[in-house]
Amino acid sequence: MPPVIRISQISDYVDQEITLQGWVYNRTHKGKLVFLLVRDGYGFAQCVAFKNDLTPDLFETIVHLPQESSVIITGKVRSDPRAPGVPGGYEVGITGLDVVQAAGEYPIALKEHGVDYMLDNRHLWIRMPSQWAVLRVRAVVIAAIHEWLTDNGFIHMDTPILTPAACEGTTTLFGTKYFDEGMAYLAQSGQLYNEANIFAFSKVYCFGPTFRAEKSKTRRHLTEFWMVEPEVAFCDLDGLMEIEEQFVSHIVQRAIEKCGPELRSLGRDLSVLEKIKPPFPRISYDEAVERINAVQAQTEDPEQRKLLEMPWGIDFGAPHETCLTQQFEKPLFVYGYPTAVKAFYMEPWPGRPEVSKSVDLLAPEGYGEIIGGSERISDPELLLQRIHDHSLPEEAYKWYIDLRRYGSVPHSGFGLGVERTVTWICGIDHLREAIAYPRMINRMYP
Ligand code: 4AD
Numbered sequence: 497m498p499p500v501i502r503i504s505q506i507s508d509y510v511d512q513e514i515t516l517q518g519w520v521y522n523r524t525h526k527g528k529l530v531f532l533l534v535r536d537g538y539g540f541a542q543c544v545a546f547k548n549d550l551t552p553d554l555f556e557t558i559v560h561l562p563q564e565s566s567v568i569i570t571g572k573v574r575s576d577p578r579a580p581g582v583p584g585g586y587e588v589g590i591t592g593l594d595v596v597q598a599a600g601e602y603p604i605a606l607k608e609h610g611v612d613y614m615l616d617n618r619h620l621w622i623r624m625p626s627q628w629a630v631l632r633v634r635a636v637v638i639a640a641i642h643e644w645l646t647d648n649g650f651i652h653m654d655t656p657i658l659t660p661a662a663c664e665g666t667t668t669l670f671g672t673k674y675f676d677e678g679m680a681y682l683a684q685s686g687q688l689y690n691e692a693n694i695f696a697f698s699k700v701y702c703f704g705p706t707f708r709a710e711k712s713k714t715r716r717h718l719t720e721f722w723m724v725e726p727e728v729a730f731c732d733l734d735g736l737m738e739i740e741e742q743f744v745s746h747i748v749q750r751a752i753e754k755c756g757p758e759l760r761s762l763g764r765d766l767s768v769l770e771k772i773k774p775p776f777p778r779i780s781y782d783e784a785v786e787r788i789n790a791v792q793a794q795t796e797d798p799e800q801r802k803l804l805e806m807p808w809g810i811d812f813g814a815p816h817e818t819c820l821t822q823q824f825e826k827p828l829f830v831y832g833y834p835t836a837v838k839a840f841y842m843e844p845w846p847g848r849p850e851v852s853k854s855v856d857l858l859a860p861e862g863y864g865e866i867i868g869g870s871e872r873i874s875d876p877e878l879l880l881q882r883i884h885d886h887s888l889p890e891e892a893y894k895w896y897i898d899l900r901r902y903g904s905v906p907h908s909g910f911g912l913g914v915e916r917t918v919t920w921i922c923g924i925d926h927l928r929e930a931i932a933y934p935r936m937i938n939r940m941y942p
């Protein structure tokens with residue numbers, strides 16, 4: 497048997513005999529020719545059966561081969577710019593074909609199905625080129641995250657998922673009774689533990705599933721998502737922004753480098769992503785409010801005008817983020833949010849206690865927030881005050897306040913949402929396609 501190759505490497509095998517192990521994604525029959533679009537996990541390639549090259553039995557088998565049958569194909573690779581596929585541009589002239597299993601009637605015929613139907617069949621939907629491509633990009637994004645952080649002195653530390661206390665507000669907690677210890681909550685963030693860890697390891701990150709009982713049914717919210725959270729000792733807000741822009745640029749450039757065919761198959765314009773290099777623009781929340789108000793004043797549609805209303809002091813909604821990010825080609829830092837709309841642990845702005853040393857990174861083209869971060873309060877008295885102000889149970893945070901008593905330093909960190917980042921890089925509409933098995937307020941199956 498000729499060597500088994502991956503479709504992603506097909507260009508290395510032009511004019512050679514090869515073997516593909518995969519599945520029949522699509523089949524079309526034209527007289528003496530049958531075209532199979534075969535996928536092998538690494539790509540999609542057109543394989544052509546020519547009647548005169550094959551035994552009558554084998555040709556008949558191929559003519560009737562059901563969609564999603566598993567096959568082992570031998571044949572010769574030809575370069576043909578018209579051949580469809582990912583990467584495309586090559587086809588295989590079939591010389592032999594073994595059917596491993598002739599598939600039963602496949603629930604996803606190659607026509608338009610409603611999105612609910614596709615989500616019910618998510619375990620099969622991930623085989624389709626668009627979903628496959630997004631999930632390949634996701635894997636590369638995750639690898640790039642680990643790579644950049646490791647290369648830049650960060651150590652990966654796992655933080656608990658069952659936790660006794662909230663990090664990002666008490667309204668989105670998933671709780672469960674925990675033996676005789678009271679309630680446990682699924683982690684909303686590993687940040688508080690990261691903060692303990694930096695005092696032992698200086699630069700750390702955690703990377704895990706994150707849980708938010710978000711009541712919101714939007715394109716940007718999942719109840720279970722993946723977040724990478726770096727945390728750095730001796731780092732202020734400016735230092736944090738420098739880390740973030742290097743980090744995000746690395747992720748995007750790696751995605752282009754390793755997933756060009758996948759991104760192109762999604763219709764993504766790579767030249768837009770190639771521009772994602774440091775430095776990123778930085779504006780204050782104050783300036784952001786002014787910019788939104790200026791656009792609002794020019795907006796004629798009364799409904800849109802209402803949506804864009806932006807008094808100082810409120811958090812941005814999706815329309816505000818869209819309005820801002822459409823003004824820039826690169827991700828945009830907005831820093832100095834009102835203290836009242838942010839979490840309890842954020843350091844106040846010097847001389848302006850109503851403002852926090854916080855910074856969000858908003859992705860361009862209307863994608864909006866992909867990172868939330870801040871400098872943390874380093875003073876134990878102020879921290880205790882904030883815990884009281886937010887009506888948090890002091891007992892559960894005793895250890896966290898300890899960190900400010902034994903060698904406290906200015907420190908900062910951020911959290912990047914993997915699905916938000918993948919959605920933006922792929923140029924798709926909805927977060928639910930950026931994770932294999934999305935968890936949303938109204939969906940837990942499959
Ligand atoms: O802004 P957030 O809530 O920040 C934190 O959790 C901090 N503790 C992070 C830190 O400083 N260590 O969340 C950070 C990011 C958001 O920018 C977004 O990308 C993502 O997590 N995110 C969500 N992604 C999907 N679904 C949701 N419901 C999300 N909530 C936040």
Ligand code: MG
Binds near residue numbers: 856865868
């Ligand atoms: Mg946020």
